[in-house]
Each structure stands twice: as C-alpha cells, then as structure tokens.
Amino acid sequence: MQIEKCNKPTKCDFLGCNNLADYSFSTKGILKRELAFCKECLNGMYQEIAKLQTPKATSSPFKPKPRIKK
Numbered sequence: 001m002q003i004e005k006c007n008k009p010t011k012c013d014f015l016g017c018n019n020l021a022d023y024s025f026s027t028k029g030i031l032k033r034e035l036a037f038c039k040e041c042l043n044g045m046y047q048e049i050a051k052l053q054t055p056k057a058t059s060s061p062f063k064p065k066p067r068i069k070k
C-alpha cells in the first residue's frame with residue numbers, strides 16, 4: 001500500500017467533500033479501486049490516525065486490538 005500523488009483530475013472520495021483529489025491511496029487490489037482524497041481530507045485522516053496511535057486519555061498498558069474486519 002502506498003500513497004501517491006494523484007495526477008489525473010479525480011474528485012475526492014470523501015463524502016461531503018467537493019475538492020479535487022491531490023493524492024490516491026494505492027492498495028494494489030485490496031480495495032476495488034484506489035481511494036482518492038484531497039489535502040484537507042489527508043490532513044483530517046492523519047489527525048484521526050494520530051489519535052489512534054497515541055491514546056492520551058487512557059493509561060492502559062494493553063495495546064488496543066487491531067480491527068480485523070469492519
């Protein structure tokens with residue numbers, strides 16, 4: 001998986017976002033198609049991921065289980 005610069009004019013895949021996508025998330029067939037997103041949504045995702053990676057509210061010594069399937 002890797003994030004690539006989106007060179008085709010594609011609409012951002014995020015619901016409610018009308019920007020053009022700046023990046024695409026290449027999954028090499030894991031998803032049916034590549035996920036395209038704009039800088040704003042990338043930033044939003046990053047903030048959410050950062051929250052997951054560094055939980056500050058809890059002091060649990062246990063690592064949260066990774067989600068296997070939705």
Ligand SMILES: [Zn+2]
Pocket residue numbers: 012013014017018019037038039040041
């Ligand atoms: Zn967007």
